[in-house]
Amino acid sequence: MDRRTFLSFASTFSLGLAFGLPARAALTEDPDTTLAVADQSELVRNLLDASGEASKLGFKGSFPNFAGGPAILEAMRAGALDIAYVGDTPPIQARAAGTLLPIVGTFTRKVAQYRLTSRPGLVIHKLAELKGKKLSYVEGSGRQVFLIEALNRAGVSLKDVELVNLRVADLPDAIRSGAVDVAVLTEPHITRLVKQVGASPVLDPLERQILPSTSYFYARPEVLAEPGKAAAIGSFLGAFARAAKWANANRQAWAKYYYTDFQRITPDDTAAIIAGESPLEMQTAAEAIPHHQKLIDILYQAGSLKERFDAQTSFVDTYDSIVSAER
Structure with missing residues (x-):
């Protein structure tokens, strides 16, 4: 997919239509649909499990774990993944490398986890x-x-x-x-x-x-063009938003589940970690675009990008109504 095709895709899909795909409201989940979601530090899987949202997913999900954005990008290019949880820079670097992966969801913490x-x-x-x-x-x-x-x-x-x-x-x-x-x-x-x-x-x-801690879910365009998988992505983002809300309201339970029990951090160290951790906030595309543009500009001014992109064209807003309703 070249850049002009991607820009047309982003503009069209934001209205709910892409490659003949029906509007999001018309999409229905199929329990036989599979969705491969790249995870990091097994955060997504644990958050869905701890909150009880994993059992409510209306599709067959897998959450392979990766160490960083570059490895995830290679798996996306190979078609081994449908969507991926990545940090704030991988979507920019993927686009600079000619792999254009639309951002379908954003979550952030005001204080960086880095x-x-x-x-x-x-x-x-x-x-x-x-x-x-x-x-x-x-x-x-x-x-x-x-x-x-x-x-x-x-x-x-x-x-x-x-x-x-x-x-x-x-x-x-x-x-x-x-x-x-x-x-x-x-x-x-x-x-x-x-x-x-x-x-x-x-x-x-x-x-x-320095910066807030912003992360994205990006997707292969081919996946967004499949009604079953597109509906599954909506289901997943809704579940993740509810799980995030649960974690914010149950900080001690989440910390014990993820840091103490799963990562084997001592209770004292777990308490220190969550004391400096900001709530997890889901964002719509419109809310996320300004910060993404700032990231692009930082990399461009540092000479890490040959071209200054328009951040707006990296997002689709198809799932914003789900995020707004469930966060």
């Missing part, structure tokens, strides 16, 4: 101290734009640091061994490394204000 975390023996008090340091750089991951914006806030250029390109799965060991000075990590790795080897989150309060 943390700049330094190796044992190194404490970073101010973002400006990142200058001259060896930093992990995961191309195509949400960690990429978080790091770039951290440097922007500090007035530090990418040329003023040493970037080490790593896979997401390699980041904890890179900090543990001192292979890099600073990496962009998420829980439970942050708490584990602080406890086990004396790693340290960056102490600058500005670090907690």
Whole structure:
């Protein structure tokens, strides 16, 4: 699908019609429909299970787990996935690489779940101290734009640091061994490394204000053109929105289920994690577009994109009524 075709697709599908697909309201679920949803850290599967929403899905769902956006993109290209839970940068990098995957759902937390975390023996008090340091750089991951914006806030250029390109799965060991000075990590790795080897989150309060923690569900266009799968996506997004609402209202139960029981985090460390965690908020396409444009602009200005995209054309709003009703 070339860019002009994609733009036409996005515009048309937002009105509920694409490749002859009937309007969303006319779509009905088929219990025999299968939907493969890429997961990360098994968050989606656990959230649906803990909230009781998994048993209510009107389709056959599978939730294969992946370590980061680049691996998910390869599986999407191979047709092995229908939709995927990814961070904020993968949809942009996929589009830049010519794989145009419409965003069908967005969820965010006002305070980022990413943390700049330094190796044992190194404490970073101010973002400006990142200058001259060896930093992990995961191309195509949400960690990429978080790091770039951290440097922007500090007035530090990418040329003023040493970037080490790593896979997401390699980041904890890179900090543990001192292979890099600073990496962009998420829980439970942050708490584990602080406890086990004396790693340290960056102490600058500005670090907690860099960007919100935004994630997306994107889909293969071919999947959106199949009425059964399109209806299943609507069912899934509704279930996820209800599950998110449940987790926000039952923070202790969710934390115990996911962090303590599943990830084997101690109760004390679990309490510390959720104390710094903002509520999970679902967004409509219109609400999500401005922030997505900001991310595109950050990457473009840093030279990571050859073209400045219009964020609006990366979204479809077909499922916004579901999100609005269930969140």
